Amino acid sequence: MQNKKDFNKNHRMLTLLTWAFIFLVWFIITRFNLVSHLIVPSPGEVIQTFIAIVKDGYNGISLWEHLGISMLRLLIASALAIVTAVPLGLFSGYFSKVGAVVDSIVQFYRPLPPLAYYVVLILWLGIGESSKVTLLYLAAFAPIYIACVAAVANIRVEYLLSAKSLGASGKDLFFQIVFPACLPDIFTSIRTAVGVAYTTLVSAEMIAATSGLGWMVIDASRYLKSSVIFVGIIIMGITGVLIDQGLKALEKKIVFWKGYQ
Amino acid sequence: MQNKKDFNKNHRMLTLLTWAFIFLVWFIITRFNLVSHLIVPSPGEVIQTFIAIVKDGYNGISLWEHLGISMLRLLIASALAIVTAVPLGLFSGYFSKVGAVVDSIVQFYRPLPPLAYYVVLILWLGIGESSKVTLLYLAAFAPIYIACVAAVANIRVEYLLSAKSLGASGKDLFFQIVFPACLPDIFTSIRTAVGVAYTTLVSAEMIAATSGLGWMVIDASRYLKSSVIFVGIIIMGITGVLIDQGLKALEKKIVFWKGYQ
Amino acid sequence: MNNELIIEIDNLTVDYPTDNEPVRALDRVDLKICQHDFICVLGPSGCGKSTLLNVIAGFTQPSDGTFLMHGQPVAGPDRQRGVVFQSASLYPWMSVRKNVEFGPKIKGLPATEITRIASHYLEQVHLLEVADQPPFQLSGGMKQRVALARALANEPAILLLDEPFGALDALTRIHMQQLVRKIWQQDQNTIFMITHDVDEALSLGTRLLVMSKCPGTIIQEFSVDFCDRAIDEHTGRVHVDADYLALREEILDLIDV
C-alpha cells in the first residue's frame, strides 16, 4: 500500500479493462457470427441504432421525451412516496397505535409482485398516468415506510431524554429531534425506494403506454428489435447508476452527520 | 405502560380491528353495488373462488402445484444466488482487485428493470425453466453480492488483527473470521434478495408458462377474472409474509449473535 | 446544609416490569438534596444508581414512595433538572452552538438572549472557538463539555450527571473534574453525579452516597470537603493526604465485594 492515489488509479484501470474485455468478447462473437444477430446484435449495430434513436427518436418520439416522461413518472411517484411514507412511518414508529393499524397492511402488500396488482390498479384507475404513477408509488412507499418505523425505534434514547430535560415536548420533540435523528435512515430508504420504483418502470409502462424508456424496450421486444432492446437496456443501466449517484451525493450533503451518530 | 403483555395484546387487537374494518368496507361497497363487481369482487365471491381453486385447481392444475412450481423456481434461484453471490461478494470485498472487476458489472445491471432484459434472457436461454430461474436469480444476486462486499469492508478491524496475532492466515482467516463476521449481513441480504426475487415472480412467469402462482394471476387478468386475481394476490401476500417470517426465524437461529457485534 | 431544600425523596421504590416478575431496582431510598450540594453516588454495577438519577430526572416514575421537588410532585422530565449522560447525546445535525442554544430556544427566549447564553456557557467550558463545528468533529472530552454547557444553558435547579467522565481517558477525566469543580464553585450549582471512581467522588463531592447491591439502597453517606480545602492552586489536583487515603480505603472496602 504505497500510495492511496496509485491504488485507486490501479482499480479504475482494472474496471476499465473489465469493460474493454466485455466489449471485445461482444465484438468477437458477433463479428464471427458465433450467435445469430437476432440474439446478440453487434456493437456496431447497437451504436448505429443508438445514434438513430438519438437523432430521430423512437416511434416518432425523441429519446429525450422517452427519457423525460419516464423520469417524470419516477419523480412524481417518488416524491409522493416520500411525502406520505415519511410522516406515516414516523408516526407509526412514534405512536405505536398508529403502527398497529398501518403496519400489517404494508407488510402484506410489500412482498407482492407489482404486476400482480397492476391489473387491479388499471381496473380502478384506468390506463392513464395515474395507474402508472400509482404502481411506482406503491413500489416506493413500502421501503420508506418500513425504514421510518425502524428508524424511530432505533433513535438513541438519550436524544429523546435529553431533549425532554431541556424542555422539549410535542411538536418540538418530533420536528427537532425525532425527524432529524431518523433522517439518515430515511435517506438510505429513499435510495432503495427510488431503485425499486425504477425497477418497476418497465412494468408500469407495459400497458397502454406509447412513450417512456420502459415502453421503448417493451415495444422493441415485441418486434424483436434486439439492437433497440440493447440500446434501451444500456440507457436504463446508465440512467439507473446516475440516479443512484445523484441521490448519494445529495445524501452526503444533506445528512452530513451520517455515520457519526 | 402497565404491562408488556397487555401492551402487545392491545396492539394485536388494533391490528385485527384494522383488518376487520377493511373487510367490512369491502363487504359494504360490494354488497350495495357501490362499484362494479368486475372491479371489486365481493368477499363471498372471492371465498367461493378460493374454495373452488383449492378443490379443482386452476386451468386443470391444482393450487398446490401452482404454488409448488413457483416456490421451486424461487428456491432454486435463491439457492443459486446465495452460493454464487456470497463467495463472489466476499472475495470482491476481501481482494480489492476482484472487486474492481466484478463491482461495476453488478452496479450496472442492478438497477435494470428485470422485464427490460427478460426478452434477452429468453433469446439466450429459451422459454424453459432456465430463463425463468435466471431472471429470479439475477434479481436475487445483486442484493446479496452488494451486501457481502459492504460486510467485508465493515468487519471490525480488531477481529482480523487479533485473529492474525493468534496465528490465523489465508483459509483459516477467511472461513473462520471473515465469513462468520459477515454472516449477519449476509442473512439480512438473503431476506432482501428472496423478497426481490419473489417480487419478480410474476414477470418470470409471464412468458411461456402455464403454471405457477404468477402465471395464474396473469392468466386470470387476461380473462378479467377479478376474483381469481384477488385470490392470487391474497395467496401471494400471505406466502410472501410467511417466507419472510420463516427466513427471520432461521436468521435468529443461525446468526444468534446478530446485534451483539 | 443550611441551604434551601430542593429535592426530597421519601421511601422511594422502583420496580421494572419484565415478562416474568418485576425487578426491584431501588428499595426504600430516602434522600434530601439542598442548594449547592455536590452529591456523588458510588456503588457496584447494576445497583440502581442510574435508576435513582432517572427518577430525579423524571424519566422513570416511582413504583412507591414520594419524590418532591420544591415541595411539588414531578410529572416528567422538564428544564428544571438538566441531565448529562455518559456518552454524549449531542445532536449531530446541529452545530455545537445550536446544541447549546437548544434549551433556551425551546424556552422561547429572544434571539439575542439565546446567543448571549450560549456564548457564555461555551466560554465557560472553553469551547467558543469550536462553536460552529458539528459535534462529531470533537474529541470525547470536548463533547462532554458541550453536553455540560447545553445542560447549564437552561440554568436548571439541579444538574444530574450519570458517569459523565466514564468514557474518557484518565488524563482528560482529570481536566473535566477541574472544570466541573470550578463551575460548581463559581455558579453555586447543585449537582447530583454518579461515578465509579472513588478518587473522582472524593475530589469533587460534598456528600458521598454509597449504595448497596441490587435492590439498591443507600447504605452509607459521607460528608467530605477535599474539594474545598485540598486543591493545589497550581495544578488543580487534590492533595492526597492521610485522611483522604483512609476514607478512600473505607469506601473501597464498602463497595468492593
Place this chain on the structure above:
Amino acid sequence: MNNELIIEIDNLTVDYPTDNEPVRALDRVDLKICQHDFICVLGPSGCGKSTLLNVIAGFTQPSDGTFLMHGQPVAGPDRQRGVVFQSASLYPWMSVRKNVEFGPKIKGLPATEITRIASHYLEQVHLLEVADQPPFQLSGGMKQRVALARALANEPAILLLDEPFGALDALTRIHMQQLVRKIWQQDQNTIFMITHDVDEALSLGTRLLVMSKCPGTIIQEFSVDFCDRAIDEHTGRVHVDADYLALREEILDLIDV
C-alpha cells in the same frame, strides 16, 4: 534487566500516508524489551502509543529504523505476540471456550491438548463456569478476561495490551489489575501495556515509558517496583506512600499539558 532480550527497536519512525503529506506518528524511538518486563506506556492522546504497539504486533510496518524480535526482523503479526485491545474483539459466533481455543486450534494441536490449554487459562481468569456461553452475554470485565485468556492460550513471548481496561468502570478495573499482576507474577510473562491511568501504570509496571506529544517519542523512562513491594496481601491494592505520590505527581506534570 539481566533477563533475555526479546525485542529490540532502533531508531523507529512511522509515517502514515494520507491524501496530503504523510503524518509522522513515531519519531526515532529506541526501545529494548527483556523477558519478564512489565512495560507501561503513558502519554497524551494521539501521541503514537498505539502505533508503537502496532509495530511490535506486526500490524504496522516501520517507515524507518529496525524492529527485531529474538534478533530476527518481523514480517507481520504472528502467534509470538499476543494482543488485547481496549474493546473486546471476541468472536461473538464462538462460545467463550472456542474463543480461547482459537489460537491452539490454528496451531494444529491435538484436541485433548487444546481443551486442556483452554481450561487452564479460563480457570486462571476465573471464567471456567461461563465457558459455554457466547461472549456477548458477559459483562465488560469478563469479556476482557476472556480476551486475556485467549491471548495467553497461545503462550506468546510477549503480551501487548492496548488500554485493556480503558472501557471498564473504576472498580472492575482494580480487579482486572489484580488479576493481570497475579498472572504476570505466576507465569513470568513479558507485558507491554498502554494506559492512560497513572495509578494503573504505577501499580502494575516495572518500567514506565512516558511519551511526548505527536510525533511521539519516549521522553522519559522510570523503573518502579510498587507492584512487587507494596501490595496489600489482603485487598490486592497498592499501598500508597510518599514515594508513590511523588512519582505520581512527577509523571502527571510530565504528560499534563
Place this chain on the structure above:
Amino acid sequence: QSQSEQGSLPKKVNIGYLRVPNDEMVSKTKAVYDDYFNKLGVPYEFIVFDSGVDANKALASGSIDFATMGNTNGIIALSRGIDVELIWIHEVLGEIEGLAVKNGSNITKPQDLVGQKIATPFASTAHYSLLNYLKEAGIENQVQLLDMQTAEIVAAWERGDINAAYTWQPTLGDLTKNGTILVSSADMAEKGCVTANVCLVRKEFSAQYPELVAGFVKCLSDGGDLYRSNPQEAAAAVAAELGITTDNALMQMTGSIWLTPEEQLGADYMGTTGKPGNFSKIMKDTADFLQSQKAIDKAPSQEEFDAFINSTYIEMSQK
C-alpha cells in the same frame, strides 16, 4: 347534421386500436378520422393496445370509449359484465391466422402434434382456433400449450424451443420462412369455427352519443371502401404506419374477409335490428366452448348475444 347540436358532444373520444392492417388502420392513416372529428370539433385520441386483453381492462375502467379486439375477448367482456356492445366486424379472420409447424419437424397431420409444445397467445382468437383444432383431432390433452406473445413465439421458434405455434401475421410470415401452415383460420372458419376482429363501444357512451357512434362506424366503412376501390393505395398507407412493406400489408389484408356495411347487416353476420344474424350464434357457440374450457365462468345466453350485437349504428350510418 343534428350531431352538431350543443351539449350532445363528448369532451373527448378515446379509441383503443390494434396495430394490425384493418379498415380502422386505413381510416386512421388516410385521415378519415381526422376529417370527421375535426369537423365535429371533438378532440380524440388513439391508444394502442397489444391485444383485446388490455383493451378490456381499459374499457372496464372507463378509460376508452371504442375498442378493437378479437371476438373471443368480446365474449370475455360480455361475460364479465363490462357494459359494452358490439357495433362492427372489422374482418373475419382467414389466412391471416394459422398454425405454423417447422420444416423438418415431420409434422404433417394433427396426430403428429402429440407430445409437442405449441405456443399461442392465450385468450386470443388464435388460442380459440387452436383449441378447436386440437379438440377436433382429439389430442387436446396430449400436447403442451404455451402462453406466449407473438415476439416471444418468434424468438422461441428461432431458438428451436418450439416446433408449432398458432399465431397471426406478420409473425406468421416470420415462421413460414422455415415452416408451413398446417391449418389456417380460414380452414377453421369453414368448419364453423369463425373468428373475427370486432369493434366494441361502451354502452354508456353510445347511449349518450348515438350519432357520433354512427359517424364512427361510417368512418370504418369508408376505410373499407377505400381499400376495396384502391387496395394498393390503402396497403401503402397502412404499411408506412406499421413499418412493413406494402406487399406484406396487402398480403395480410387479403388474408382476411372485409365486410361491406350491407354484408354486415346481412343474415350471415350481424343482421338488422330485431333480426339477429348468424354471427350471434357463432358468438354463442364460441362462448359455450370457452365455458367448457373454463376460460369464462358462464357463457352468456343467446338473447344476451342478440342484444350485445347492435347493428343500429350501421343502419344509422347508411342513411
